[in-house]
Amino acid sequence: MSDQHAARHWIDGQWLTSSTQRPSFNPATGEEIGTFHDGGAEAAQTAIDAATRTFQASSWRWDPMARATALSHLADAFDARLNDLIDTLCRENGKLRQEAVYEVQHIVRALRFAAGLAVQNFGRVADPRPGLQSLAIRQPVGVAGVITPWNSPAYLSIRALSPALAAGCTAVVKMPAQAAQTAALVADILAGVPQLPRAVVNIFIESGSEGARLLVDSPVVPVISFTGSTQTGRHIAQAAAARLKRVGLKLGGKTPHLVFDDADLTAALPVIVRSSTVFAGQFCMTGSRILVHRDLSEELVTRLAKRLEGLRPGPASDPNSEIGPMIDKASVTRVNALVEEAISAGAEVIVRGGPSPLPELAAGAFYHPTLLAVQDSSLPIVQQETFGPVQTVQVFDTEEEAIALANATEYGLSACIWSRDADRPMRVARHLEAGLISINSWANLAIEFEEGGFRSSGLGRLGGLASLDDFTEYKQISQNYARP
Numbered sequence: 001m002s003d004q005h006a007a008r009h010w011i012d013g014q015w016l017t018s019s020t021q022r023p024s025f026n027p028a029t030g031e032e033i034g035t036f037h038d039g040g041a042e043a044a045q046t047a048i049d050a051a052t053r054t055f056q057a058s059s060w061r062w063d064p065m066a067r068a069t070a071l072s073h074l075a076d077a078f079d080a081r082l083n084d085l086i087d088t089l090c091r092e093n094g095k096l097r098q099e100a101v102y103e104v105q106h107i108v109r110a111l112r113f114a115a116g117l118a119v120q121n122f123g124r125v126a127d128p129r130p131g132l133q134s135l136a137i138r139q140p141v142g143v144a145g146v147i148t149p150w151n152s153p154a155y156l157s158i159r160a161l162s163p164a165l166a167a168g169c170t171a172v173v174k175m176p177a178q179a180a181q182t183a184a185l186v187a188d189i190l191a192g193v194p195q196l197p198r199a200v201v202n203i204f205i206e207s208g209s210e211g212a213r214l215l216v217d218s219p220v221v222p223v224i225s226f227t228g229s230t231q232t233g234r235h236i237a238q239a240a241a242a243r244l245k246r247v248g249l250k251l252g253g254k255t256p257h258l259v260f261d262d263a264d265l266t267a268a269l270p271v272i273v274r275s276s277t278v279f280a281g282q283f284c285m286t287g288s289r290i291l292v293h294r295d296l297s298e299e300l301v302t303r304l305a306k307r308l309e310g311l312r313p314g315p316a317s318d319p320n321s322e323i324g325p326m327i328d329k330a331s332v333t334r335v336n337a338l339v340e341e342a343i344s345a346g347a348e349v350i351v352r353g354g355p356s357p358l359p360e361l362a363a364g365a366f367y368h369p370t371l372l373a374v375q376d377s378s379l380p381i382v383q384q385e386t387f388g389p390v391q392t393v394q395v396f397d398t399e400e401e402a403i404a405l406a407n408a409t410e411y412g413l414s415a416c417i418w419s420r421d422a423d424r425p426m427r428v429a430r431h432l433e434a435g436l437i438s439i440n441s442w443a444n445l446a447i448e449f450e451e452g453g454f455r456s457s458g459l460g461r462l463g464g465l466a467s468l469d470d471f472t473e474y475k476q477i478s479q480n481y482a483r484p
Contacts, residue, residue, distance in 0.1 A: 036180030044211030131482025140168030153179035253413030335388030412454025
């Protein structure tokens, strides 16, 4: 990157600036770690123009082998810079080192999988009647708008970008201000791959939403791939509907752990804890709801509370840290208010976390985990995504009751089943309304298979063969070849 002092936009093969610069902060310490150029509608429009021009004028959309080659070289380039990405995520995103490793390890795999997809985007051919040949082919839709959240900015950008490129689209990626330094590093890696043609990928950074709104409203951006909150996803879907625009939405969740009476608690408990503390609970698949059989409930609550109370918060720089900071202090205040509201509404405190009282962490955005027992599934703490290290516990007596409780929210992103029975997990999984079911595990993601949510957790899928669907259009071509 030519400018080491401020993160800039990567648009049309060039580093571009904006009139406004803002600081980036380390959420673990509150210290300034750099600055970035804050874009908006102007940066977005420049990126859209470049991506549109390249899609129309270059051979990118017509050459699947060139796309496969570029994606393979991108995988190599990211593989060579993984340590840089890990360091940047720890510093800017607040992730503990093992959490940053967890994020970036998916990037190279996603790119290599997409390289294979690029040359496997088959249509079909058949003779519907004698003398008539019909072909169905799949072609890229055009410019893809990718809107990325701050909680896993490196991987979630690549997760959407990879199939878009494999399909033959060009792309405009909006990166959030909280991940500006990560955005600049991702752009720097992309810029160093000569096999990726100029302006196929364009990245801009913004703290607001003007550029994102322009992507959604633009008549020359036919598809939006958004990862973020359900509320924002609804707004995007409504705005995109005005142009009948295709929208892929990867939204929020309220992941339940269904812990049956034959579960192995020794195996389950560390995973249940980790499902709440990874990324400080700022993860769409955070295991925020624990549904436990009555016979096991007392033991689970006692052992889980002890583990949560003993967790050590701290920055990534401390190898003994077990939970990192939230993204900022405003998030700490927001989550704490939700917990207070739940307690006032009748939730029973098992572990009352909250803003860290430790003087050495006072400058950071640390929040100790909270565990609440609830009986009323209608409470907002059960129904709404908290996006912080907060878990609720509910008790069930039957398998049917467990399934009903698990499905009793508007979300359907993921769920976990804990049981040593040979048949129960598969039987229960069939009835859970969620896109990813992990058996005796949590968030078992695999880019080779489709990922997405039911109901208010989203539309469409990323990963797997279906990841191309948002970025391709079917075209039927028919020819009469019979003699006249």
